[in-house]
Amino acid sequence: MRPALIALQPKKLSRYAAITKLLVKYGRSDLLDDAGLRDQCGDVQDTAASEDERQRAEQLANDLEQMGPAFIKLGQLLSTRADLLPPVYLAALERLQDDVESTPYETIERIVSEELGVRLSRGFSEFSERPLATASIGQVHRAKLRDGRDVIVKVQRPDIRGQIVDDLDAMHEMAELLEARTEFGRQAGLVALIETLRESLLNELDYRQEAANAAALRENLADYEQFIIPEVIDDYTSSRVITMQYLSGAKITDVSPAVLLEVDRRGLAEALVAVYLHQLLVDGVFHSDPHPGNLVLTRDHRIGLLDFGMVTHVPKDQRRSLLQLLLALADGEGDEAARAALDMGAAGRSFDEGAFHKQISQLVAENESKRVDQLSVGPGIMEIQRIASSCGLRLPHALHMLGKTLLNLDRVVETLDPTLDPTEIIRAQSTEIMRLHSRQRLSLQQAYNAMLEGADLLQHLPQRANRITELIASNGLKVEVDAIDEHKLIAGLEKVANRVTTGLVLAALIVGASLMMHLETSLTLLGYPAIALVFFISAATFGLVLVYRSMTTDQADPTGQGK
Known part of the structure; x- marks a missing residue:
């Protein structure tokens, strides 16, 4: 039985339709039929079937750029998936840039003042109105602190979080449906792909996480003198504003x-x-x-x-x-x-x-x-x-x-x-x-962990030993063996025991016969004591038979069910 279709929410209809058009336009309209989406999303014609592959790849990148930041990041993530896309698409998506029109300076000034709790003119001695770079999530401005340090300030665009979260929700719902209903969706792990995108994007939306990343890399690579990682100015950083040392180059x-x-x-x-x-x-x-x-x-x-x-x-x-x-x-x-x-x-x-x-x-x-x-x-x-x-x-x-x-x-x-x-x-x-x-x-922390685990074992050992002793005394201790086939296992053990017992008996007969060879008796056979010689020949015969059966019957019947 097929899973139920996604509940189409009115505010996401445009996003569902945009994703559907992408699937049709770039050759995956089969996914719509398998998932039952074509009826819901309308009749979309495949207009790109005759286009050159390279042009189609570039057009895909352009389409994702026009759809907004979440889809740009999706394209950048897909550029790492050589298992999903041909090389020409990987190259086109890898060059994805999210340059957009800049946010008005008045809006930037308001966001910085709200986030840092100080007027722009009091926090910075200089702040460039023209951005160094613009992107769909934020834009970067040159500035100078009151103490004279040159910095860059990255400011997040207003209301961008809500737009990205809505887009991610729409992508996730489509991914769930495609993974449940199509082999491609299951093989590609579309839900996991969107979850990875969600984690990455939400981290990018919190500039404090970016500041922590920079601080961690700055500490880890401190010994590499040929590299420099800009210092984060913590007092001028929040979830929507990050201020860092400016690197001239x-x-x-x-x-x-x-x-x-x-x-x-x-x-x-x-x-x-x-x-x-x-x-x-x-x-x-x-x-x-x-x-x-x-x-x-x-x-x-x-x-x-x-x-x-x-x-x-x-x-x-x-x-x-x-x-x-x-x-x-x-x-x-x-x-x-x-x-x-x-x-x-x-x-x-x-x-x-x-x-x-x-x-x-x-x-x-x-x-x-x-x-x-x-x-x-x-x-x-x-x-x-x-x-x-x-x-x-x-x-x-x-x-x-x-x-x-x-x-x-x-x-x-x-x-x-x-x-x-x-x-x-x-x-x-x-x-x-x-x-x-x-x-x-072999770090000190690992040694501490081992010591703590050892202390925990010693602390609970008397209690556990007492419990085991009580179970033994009350005949309550049980050992469960999960074998492939218990009957075959028991039969095999019995067979081994019989062979060992027979071997011991034959060895005893041979040793006894050897000792009896030195006894003086009137009853002889071939110059040897008759009884000793009979025992010796019998033991040797049965021993050869046992060896023969071990080398033939056991190899022909490895299940242990031989007679």
């Missing part, structure tokens, strides 16, 4: 060749890869949006990281598997790469493990044969996602974000030093990363 891909000649380009490229490996595999908190606009080359030739709204957290159990996967890709070990990916994934009912191992091994072999200037880890991760999906394996969100992060990182590294071999950096860093992993497992 140029987008790293826009730096002139003359300036790059003055920079240790290879050193910066190696440090950039090392920093992201450290974030990903050691700290488990990494800046997952390193596109060129968020990486600047400062005047003192350091790399500055910007925009901390998109930060991915990697659980400890996944960090080890990610390290194994990256090392396997670097070393050309296809089986190890497949095993590491399998450890992180969730296999579906249709998972074909043999095909998965074969395709991953082929991918790794092809990557190993490339020249240094063709090596790129990011596309390799994205291709692993596609293979996993086609074979019925669902990979975690962290791996999707890793693929996009490395893809963006590859482009920045290529700008700095096209000859850099990323696999060599991975190998070089792996020893230090494994050492840090070991130190984390």
Whole structure:
């Protein structure tokens, strides 16, 4: 029986219709028929069937931009899903920008004053009316604090939260229906995808979370002198306003060749890869949006990281598997790469493990044969996602974000030093990363946890021992054995016991016969005492028969039901 249709709420009808048009326009009208949505959403014609694929991908990005911030973020999230979309769509969605018209300065001034509890003119000595950048969620202004520090102030647009929440609710309802009624929805995990989008967007709507992300990364990367993360000005930060240190520099891909000649380009490229490996595999908190606009080359030739709204957290159990996967890709070990990916994934009912191992091994072999200037880890991760999906394996969100992060990182590294071999950096860093992993497992906190668990065991041990003793004394202790087939198990144990007993009897006969050989008697056979010789021959005969049955009957009847 099919699940009931979603309850169409009047205020969301436009969003339902917009999503439906996207499905039809970009070739998934089959989902409407499977989900029973076509009758509800009207008759929408497929007008894009004859368009060029690349143009359609660009048009999809444009359509998502026009639909608002939630759909822009959905497109950016889909750009990480090589298992759902062809490469041409991934490239188009990855370039999604949410530049929109700026909010009037009077509105910005009012929001800042309300959030910070101080008039703009009293909190800042300077505040630029013209924004540095505008986006669908907020916009950025240059400013200067009263103490002379140059800062940037990001201000959230008014009423944006309500619009995003409504859009997310509409997406979630559509995802639930498609996942319940279509194989594509179940395989893609549409509900989980929208939940991931919801978590990411709600975090971005709270600038205090972005401030916490920046502070965490600033602390974790304090030892990397070639990098700078702007300081958050806590007293000038709220849920809708964030104030940070201003980094003077140029987008790293826009730096002139003359300036790059003055920079240790290879050193910066190696440090950039090392920093992201450290974030990903050691700290488990990494800046997952390193596109060129968020990486600047400062005047003192350091790399500055910007925009901390998109930060991915990697659980400890996944960090080890990610390290194994990256090392396997670097070393050309296809089986190890497949095993590491399998450890992180969730296999579906249709998972074909043999095909998965074969395709991953082929991918790794092809990557190993490339020249240094063709090596790129990011596309390799994205291709692993596609293979996993086609074979019925669902990979975690962290791996999707890793693929996009490395893809963006590859482009920045290529700008700095096209000859850099990323696999060599991975190998070089792996020893230090494994050492840090070991130190984390042997940390003082882990020792405290072990001591607390040991203390808890000792504290409750007398009580538990008394309980067990009481159960034994009252004949109330029961042991349950959950075997595959109890009758076969008991029959097998009886058979083993009979064989052991027979073997002991035969051994006793042989030992007894050997001792009787030394007795003097008039009754002999072939020069030996007759009784001893009969016992010896009988025991030897039965022993050979027992060996023969063990080697033939038991192998032919492994169930233990032989006679």
